[in-house]
Amino acid sequence: MRAVILHAPGDVRVETVENPTIIEPTDAVIRLTATCICGSDLWPYRGIEPVRRATQMGHEYVGVVEQVGDGVHDVTVGDYVVGSFVASDNTCEICRAGYQSRCRHQVMMGRIGAQAEHARIPLADGTLVKVPGTPTESQLRSLLAASDVLGTGWFAAVAAEAGPGTTVAVVGDGAVGLLGILAAKRLGAERIIAMSRHADRQALARRFGATDIVEERGDEAVAKIKELTNGYGAHSTIEAVGTQESMDQAIRATRPGGHVGFVGVSHGVELDGLGLFLSSVHLHGGPAPVRRFLPELIELIMTGQIDPGVVFDLTLPLDQAAEGYRAMDERRATKVLLTV
Amino acid sequence: MRAVILHAPGDVRVETVENPTIIEPTDAVIRLTATCICGSDLWPYRGIEPVRRATQMGHEYVGVVEQVGDGVHDVTVGDYVVGSFVASDNTCEICRAGYQSRCRHQVMMGRIGAQAEHARIPLADGTLVKVPGTPTESQLRSLLAASDVLGTGWFAAVAAEAGPGTTVAVVGDGAVGLLGILAAKRLGAERIIAMSRHADRQALARRFGATDIVEERGDEAVAKIKELTNGYGAHSTIEAVGTQESMDQAIRATRPGGHVGFVGVSHGVELDGLGLFLSSVHLHGGPAPVRRFLPELIELIMTGQIDPGVVFDLTLPLDQAAEGYRAMDERRATKVLLTV
Numbered sequence: 001m002r003a004v005i006l007h008a009p010g011d012v013r014v015e016t017v018e019n020p021t022i023i024e025p026t027d028a029v030i031r032l033t034a035t036c037i038c039g040s041d042l043w044p045y046r047g048i049e050p051v052r053r054a055t056q057m058g059h060e061y062v063g064v065v066e067q068v069g070d071g072v073h074d075v076t077v078g079d080y081v082v083g084s085f086v087a088s089d090n091t092c093e094i095c096r097a098g099y100q101s102r103c104r105h106q107v108m109m110g111r112i113g114a115q116a117e118h119a120r121i122p123l124a125d126g127t128l129v130k131v132p133g134t135p136t137e138s139q140l141r142s143l144l145a146a147s148d149v150l151g152t153g154w155f156a157a158v159a160a161e162a163g164p165g166t167t168v169a170v171v172g173d174g175a176v177g178l179l180g181i182l183a184a185k186r187l188g189a190e191r192i193i194a195m196s197r198h199a200d201r202q203a204l205a206r207r208f209g210a211t212d213i214v215e216e217r218g219d220e221a222v223a224k225i226k227e228l229t230n231g232y233g234a235h236s237t238i239e240a241v242g243t244q245e246s247m248d249q250a251i252r253a254t255r256p257g258g259h260v261g262f263v264g265v266s267h268g269v270e271l272d273g274l275g276l277f278l279s280s281v282h283l284h285g286g287p288a289p290v291r292r293f294l295p296e297l298i299e300l301i302m303t304g305q306i307d308p309g310v311v312f313d314l315t316l317p318l319d320q321a322a323e324g325y326r327a328m329d330e331r332r333a334t335k336v337l338l339t340v
Numbered sequence: 341m342r343a344v345i346l347h348a349p350g351d352v353r354v355e356t357v358e359n360p361t362i363i364e365p366t367d368a369v370i371r372l373t374a375t376c377i378c379g380s381d382l383w384p385y386r387g388i389e390p391v392r393r394a395t396q397m398g399h400e401y402v403g404v405v406e407q408v409g410d411g412v413h414d415v416t417v418g419d420y421v422v423g424s425f426v427a428s429d430n431t432c433e434i435c436r437a438g439y440q441s442r443c444r445h446q447v448m449m450g451r452i453g454a455q456a457e458h459a460r461i462p463l464a465d466g467t468l469v470k471v472p473g474t475p476t477e478s479q480l481r482s483l484l485a486a487s488d489v490l491g492t493g494w495f496a497a498v499a500a501e502a503g504p505g506t507t508v509a510v511v512g513d514g515a516v517g518l519l520g521i522l523a524a525k526r527l528g529a530e531r532i533i534a535m536s537r538h539a540d541r542q543a544l545a546r547r548f549g550a551t552d553i554v555e556e557r558g559d560e561a562v563a564k565i566k567e568l569t570n571g572y573g574a575h576s577t578i579e580a581v582g583t584q585e586s587m588d589q590a591i592r593a594t595r596p597g598g599h600v601g602f603v604g605v606s607h608g609v610e611l612d613g614l615g616l617f618l619s620s621v622h623l624h625g626g627p628a629p630v631r632r633f634l635p636e637l638i639e640l641i642m643t644g645q646i647d648p649g650v651v652f653d654l655t656l657p658l659d660q661a662a663e664g665y666r667a668m669d670e671r672r673a674t675k676v677l678l679t680v
Contacts, residue, residue, distance in 0.1 A: 093570070093572055093595075094572065094595060094596050094597060097595075097597045098597060099596045099597035099620055101596075101620070102596030102597070102620045104571075104572075230433070231444070232433055232434065232444075242613075242617075244613075247613060255433075255434060255437075256434050256439045256441075256442030256626070257434060257437045257438060257439035257442065257629075262617070265614075265617065266612075266613030266614040266616070266617045267613075267614075268613070269612075269613025269614065270610050270611070270612065270613060271610070271611040271613060271616065272606075272609075272610065273582075273584075273587060273606030273607075273608070273609025273610060273611060274605075274606040274607075274609065276606070276611065276623075276625075276626075277582075277602070277605065277606045277625060277626045277627070278626060278627070279626065280439055280441070280442045280625075280626035280627070281624070282622065282623070282624040283616075283622070283623040283624065284621075284622040284623065285616075285617060285620075286596070286616075286617045286618060286619065286620035287617070287618070287620070289597075
């Protein structure tokens with residue numbers, strides 16, 4: 001089959017590799033109907049994370065079950081399914097508490113590689129969620145978003161306790177930040193302040209529910225959010241970048257007693273303990289337990305209540321993955337879908 | 341009046357200073373019936389926080405209202421009252437959300453100094469809570485604990501979401517940690533793991549509700565807590581020290597999705613962003629909004645349901661404050677009450 005391989009920073013190739021097979025009895029193998037490139041794939045692409053060996057990329061997927069192991073009972077060949085970037089048993093105490101991304105038996109799909117025609121899905125019963133019926137082209141795009149960026153933005157909004165009456169600030173205008181806006185809106189937020197300097201992303205932010213746009217950064221951004229909130233700061237802040245600047249900005253933009261939901265993978269971030277102590281915010285984040293939200297997200301998508309797939313602003317065939325990486329790296333695209 | 345003055349690290353004296361008076365119309369002046377020495381007073385006493393000038397110490401108090409300003413309506417001369425270490429208006433949005441320790445108009449009582457015979461209390465209507473009737477000697481001690489250490493331990497347990505069915509780990513066996521145990525027990529925790537190496541404090545921990553004692557520290561302590569929790573870690577962890585080691589220990593002892601309530605004032609703590617991200621814990625803390633809990637705590641004390649005053653294991657007259665500081669510094673006493 002064809003798969004996307006990163007050989008070195010900037011060096012993405014589509015190559016032929018062996019088809020995946022069932023290894024554990026709890027595995028399934030799916031045929032992907034679409035995959036995509038994640039903002040987090042850019043860290044190794046840009047050399048910010050080391051590339052130690054040629055690596056099959058990708059962790060977002062929707063598709064049809066082709067094979068199941070003997071221990072798989074809840075999905076069968078032919079099922080249309082979505083899973084998240086972490087395979088999880090969905091039965092351990094951590095999963096049952098809603099933290100499937102930290103399942104006792106977790107397998108990171110990024111280590112398997114889902115930018116490919118087929119993928120092995122470990123712990124298939126716990127990981128995969130069936131889609132009722134066959135999705136339209138538009139629903140397919142939204143389901144693929146649910147696999148990571150929507151689920152992550154949704155978790156960020158839940159972690160930030162976005163809800164009725166709240167003012168939510170969103171740091172980061174990538175796909176996760178934008179879909180965090182969609183989530184905050186669905187969760188009932190009264191006011192949503194998007195932080196963005198890009199006209200196209202501002203437009204999408206407004207489409208998803210942003211009521212205010214802040215173009216400033218750093219101290220000025222914090223001052224602007226305070227100004228918009230009667231001096232108090234946001235009730236809820238979504239952090240969807242993962243840098244020192246974005247974390248500091250998120251914490252400082254939040255009022256005492258407020259909530260910061262952080263989902264940008266931390267790169268070189270150090271938090272000052274006293275600063276955090278005096279901020280009096282709630283801080284919660286980490287790898288999003290997308291599996292927790294998938295049933296609800298699939299339902300919202302298949303009944304036409306949300307349309308997160310519009311976050312994909314460039315669609316390319318799998319063979320042109322390298323161009324997809326370049327477009328995201330150069331910020332010509334927010335999120336790239338690869339047709340399989 | 342007499343007051344406790346810190347002149348330099350290790351140099352505590354009881355001196356005669358001017359009696360406080362009403363400055364703002366929202367002030368009250370109270371006659372203290374008791375005050376005490378806080379673990380946080382030891383930071384400047386030990387020179388870990390700088391002592392830039394002679395400073396009147398203390399921020400914990402119970403007493404009787406002696407004078408009120410023209411703008412005070414809810415307390416009157418003769419009322420028996422308790423307040424917290426932060427004076428607050430109790431009307432701003434932050435106060436109404438339960439974060440009176442970060443009130444928009446907050447005044448830190450430590451800047452006024454409550455180890456004295458009288459104290460000016462700013463924002464008296466918002467700050468002071470009336471005690472029904474006149475407390476017994478034992479109730480007086482418990483009310484004084486409510487003023488800070490009980491209220492802080494209570495907040496830590498609430499921030500850590502201690503509740504029915506939870507396993508709570510407590511890092512720190514000072515007065516706050518010990519009263520965090522009492523709070524976790526009252527909030528319904530199923531299992532409470534106290535971390536302590538001191539026999540007297542272990543005994544008090546058990547009296548307050550601890551079910552297990554861990555004497556190990558660092559990696560070994562974390563391993564022990566994992567062992568006691570089927571490998572998962574505690575649901576809820578109270579951090580009541582404020583050092584790098586204690587914060588790291590608290591975060592690592594907590595399961596993914598669990599909650600860390602941190603109330604030890606951070607001293608030189610730096611949190612690794614990626615470590616926090618991957619821990620998937622909820623982190624919340626800061627200066628405790630004791631005012632939020634005072635009505636409930638006073639009720640529990642005056643009806644004999646809790647007895648936090650036993651945390652005071654040394655009682656001295658105000659004049660012997662210097663000996664009180666020495667005893668706490670040398671860990672001969674957990675918490676010192678000063679009679680006025």
